[in-house]
Amino acid sequence: MIEELPQKKALKKESSLLIMLSIIGLASLIIGLGASYYMQSNQAKQQANDQIVLQEFLKGPWNDQNAKEIDTTKWQGKTLVINFWGSWCPPCVEEMPMLAEVSQTLNPQETLLIGLGIDSPSNIRDFLAKTPIPYQIVLGGLYGSNWGKRLGNEKVPYLTQSFYRQKVK
Numbered sequence: 001m002i003e004e005l006p007q008k009k010a011l012k013k014e015s016s017l018l019i020m021l022s023i024i025g026l027a028s029l030i031i032g033l034g035a036s037y038y039m040q041s042n043q044a045k046q047q048a049n050d051q052i053v054l055q056e057f058l059k060g061p062w063n064d065q066n067a068k069e070i071d072t073t074k075w076q077g078k079t080l081v082i083n084f085w086g087s088w089c090p091p092c093v094e095e096m097p098m099l100a101e102v103s104q105t106l107n108p109q110e111t112l113l114i115g116l117g118i119d120s121p122s123n124i125r126d127f128l129a130k131t132p133i134p135y136q137i138v139l140g141g142l143y144g145s146n147w148g149k150r151l152g153n154e155k156v157p158y159l160t161q162s163f164y165r166q167k168v169k
Helices: 006-059 090-105 121-130 141-150
Strands: 079-085 111-117 136-139 162-167
Touching: 006 141, 079 090, 079 141, 090 111, 111 141, 121 136, 136 141
Parallel strands: 079 111, 111 136
Antiparallel strands: 079 162
16 A cells, blocks of 8 residues: 655645635625625615605694694605604603704705604693794604604604604605
8 A cells, every 4th residue: 555645645635625615615605695685685675665654654644733734745855854752751852952953954955854743732832832943843643653663663652762764755
């Protein structure tokens, strides 16, 4: 029996290691591509669902603090930033002056800040009488918290600083 030379043994080990690493790399690539495809597919489905929910949201009917119906067609083509708030919520009340200031810097042709009140109409009117807000306030009531959940925030109204931002197509 002829003994293999040490070089041939080393070469065999290197070849085996190289083949194993290539297989692991190829498997990782296939798994990564599959995961990427899966995530993109889910993201596309979520975006389509978000648009459906947003279109349903726009159909309303929504009223302002004076119980006047809001024409949501004026929101078309703009990015909506929806803040869910309640007058009973200290962090919500605390953030309102900052949101009022931010709303003044927005280009209303492009972006609208909307405060969706999760409260009774009378509480919202009382609050706004003491604290004027320059951006659109929408009466949401408990129905408004359902929209918060449908738009992706499962914690509304418990997570008081909740926002939803989406461009209306």
